Amino acid sequence: MEVQDRSFLRGGVRLPLGPRAASLTRSRLFQKCSKVSVSCSLNESSAKVIYSVAPAMGHNKDAHPECSLRVPAIVTALEKLELTPKFRGSEIIQLEDFRIATVEDIASVHSKSYVVGLEKAMEKVSEQGFIHIDGSGPTYATAATFQESLVAAGAGLSLVDHVVAASKITQNPPIGFALIRPPGHHAVPTGPMGFCVFGNVAIAARYAQRVHGLKRVFIIDFDVHHGNGTNDAFYDDPDIFFLSTHQDGSYPGTGKIDNIGSGNGEGTTLNLPLAGGSGDHAMRTVFDDVIVPSAQRFKPDIILVSAGYDGHVLDPLANFQFTTGTYYMLASNIKQLAKELCGGRCVFFLEGGYNLESLSDSVADSFRAFVGEPSMAAKVEDLGYLYDEPSFKVKQAIQKIKHLHSL
Structure with a gap:
């Protein structure tokens, strides 16, 4: 898929290509959006999905898995499958204007020295055109990366605002979905990591607490890789429960099953590494036996989701099925869990997913789950290439988790 116009996406924040012009535009938009108090319109209160689009077209490295084609592929699929406001009216809403995250928002999770250092590094990138800011991914930066990352984080924060506002006037607020990049769950408090720049979900969790008084935040991370950055940010925090399912032994090698938090936060981190080859049966069992009882015990005020789609059998960077x-x-069950436990308040944040076809199909099917329509899975994929799951290893892992957390 070729994108001819880098400001092509309808709604969201439209950014011109030049980094200096982009910075000015974002600054003006922030001045505008930061002064507007969030209220919920009648359409939003009756919507089933509200989403924001921040494709970071200026943050791009051709042939890199985390490139600028990802979000446009999803938007194209949503249009093709008639899952946009054009076809659904008020049932599905795209958030047209959203706030830009401030340095203070980012510094609620990341050290100010990192945030300031990254902003200064943009001058070097402007001269060279491209740099690596972390070698483990590797994670790259272009001249637009700092500002694009503020836009991505802000798109998620604005969805939190709108979902919370809707929850005050309806028992069935829309599910939020931040179609954003760069992703965030690997970014540690002191720096970038694994394609990730700022911890979008972690920043949103602190924002929900600070701005909306939602004390208890439950984070579900179903990306195939461990969300080590989110894990580290809240490892000793009793009010934020971080639950990660991920492929055992995959990048970044963290998220061991006995990492359960420390100090006052002991027991509010749950890491469930699953054997390579785990698939649909494993995840359904994990949801019923681990995720549901953990959330029920924690009694969250809001659920945030690190929605990584790189566990798909067609994805090139891991080995799940x-x-x-x-x-x-997952989308259907998490929606139901939020309805039962926290007034329906739930926001998804895009993380991984590097096969454009499986990524876009899977996100589109998540939208179908949110609006209560049947899955299209049988029409978009042939399951003949699946092989037997390592059921015994999965069962062992779940049993150990249930013992560690007394589930």
């Missing part, structure tokens, strides 16, 4: 139907199941 999730299907489009697996992501439909």
Whole structure:
């Protein structure tokens, strides 16, 4: 897929290509958006999905898995499958204007020295055109990376605002979905890591507490890789429960099963590494036996989701066997869990997913789950290439988790 116009996406924040012009535009938009108090319109209160789009077209390295084609592929699929406001009216809403995250927002999770250092590094990038800011991914930066990352984080924060506002006037607020990049769950408090620049979900969790008084935040991370950055940010925090399912032994090698938090936060971190080859059956079992009882015990005020789609069997960077139907199941069940436990307050944040076809199909099927329509999985994929899951290893892992957390 070729994108001819880098400001092509309808709604969201439209950014011109030049970094200096982009900075000015974002500054003006922030001045505008930061002064507007969030209220919920009648359409938003009756919507089933509200989403924001921040594709970071200026943050791009061709042939890198985390490139600027990802979000446009999703938007194209949503249009093709008629899952946009154009076709759905008020049932699905795209947030047209959203705030830009401030340095203070980012510094609620990341050290100010990192944030300031990254902003200063943009001058060097402007001269060279491209630099690596972390070698483990590797994570790259262009002249637009700092500002694009503020836009991405802000798109998520604005969804929190709108979902919370809707929850005050309806028992069925829309599910939020931040279609954003660069992703965030690997970014540690002191710096970038694993394609990630700022911890979008972690920043949103602190924002929900600070701005909306939602004390208890439950984070579900179903990306195939461990969300080590989110894990580290809240490892000793009793009010934020971080639950990660990920492929055992995959990048970055963290998230061991006995890492359960420390100090006052002991017991509010749950890491469930699953054997390579785990698929739909494993994830359904994990959801019923681990995620649901953990959330029920924690009693959250809001659920945030690190929605990584790189566990799909077609994704090139890992070795799970999730299907489009697996992501439909997760979206449907998480929506129901939020309805039962926290007034329906729930926001998804895009993380990984590097096969454009499986990524876009799976996100689109998540939207179908949110609006209560049947999965399209059977029509978009042939499951003949799946092999037997390592059921015994998965069962062992779940049993150990249930023992460690007394589930």
